[in-house]
Amino acid sequence: METRELTVVTGSFVTFQLLFSVVSPWLSSVIAPGYGQLPPTKVTEWNSGDPTTVKLNVAITCGYLLYLMLLARNWTTMGDGFFVCHHLAALYAYGYVLTRGVLPYFANFRLISELSTPFVNQWFFEALKVPRSHHLVVLNGVLMSVVFFLVRIAVMPSYWASVLVTFGTPEFERLGVGAQVAWISSCVALDILNTIWMYKITRGCYKVLTRAGGQKAHVNNHKD
Template structure:
């Protein structure tokens, strides 16, 4: 069995502790300072608020780092199966620390944010990332998958607006809805041809056959399943976005500006 490098373990551990601190201390303090409605949230919503705040921060850090790697890491782009995974390992290690932190919070606050789907998702992701962090295989594809995190902030923002009482047809909600649909399409749907063309290009090559059977299963199976779900979610999201845009009578945003809804 391959072992993890001290650097990978250090980054994952630091990430875990950092995201725990953000959840328990930073998010509650900042939210209380800048969002008056935070004080009126129920205990359950307060927990989920802090969880989604941490999720948004993780998505922005990891997603932007992914874009940098895709644009500037020549080693990974030229050899997507066995290219130098140094930068990808840093990004994946941060994500693993976040996933472990989030799983701990989900289990501890199960009544508030417990979700079997998220536990399964996190475990499947950790299984796939094991091969990247320990063996260094498939760095391009692992990094490419993390670009999807850039759609997370708008999804979380939709929940923030809802729990704070923003009407669905208010301007902030509608703008975020359009941004959410567009970002979801760009980072999850529009990139599919590029992802699978690279997968097809390496299939059957010598580097491909050096990938272990477990690595292939962790790579191909989840990719197909996840993208089927992405297409289904995109269909629902697009229908909802079009429905809101076509519906008459947008709610005036003055109520929000006057402080009646926080």
């Protein structure tokens, strides 16, 4: 993903988040006085609006995830069990969004995690044999760790709080067992994988930083 695409993704996320969190609640309170009396689940549904745009986002994401067929053809060089599990879990859940149009808000919420993808995919440093102590590698490692934590780990409490509010509501019951299982099981699996990856990323970032710091000190000692 190039800087241009990253800018579009970020701008789209910020715009829709502002519409959902700020514009819609304010405008709805002005136009419809009864808005403030709605239960939390209805407020979420109200503010998320027409799911057409969300379904388009999910459709684009599903096409991207389906490239795991490429991994199957090149498993010896690109294979990663956790990576494939992540793709399959996401496709399983997003399939319900596309076929039944359910859970648009939660589907879009999960797409926040893709803001970390540009930093995770900077594999070309290793392919070009750029030293891990190089300032670009170190910078990318730090940014990857910070952004990954913000969009995949730090959002977990907020996300699951929104999920728990729906339990036992008529809307949750109308989903049916299939959609309920797809939604909850896929999110649990994805968050477990994200936690494992966060641990690995943190360890890798720590090693890169300590190695870079050690080499810098070594150079300074020689200068002295």
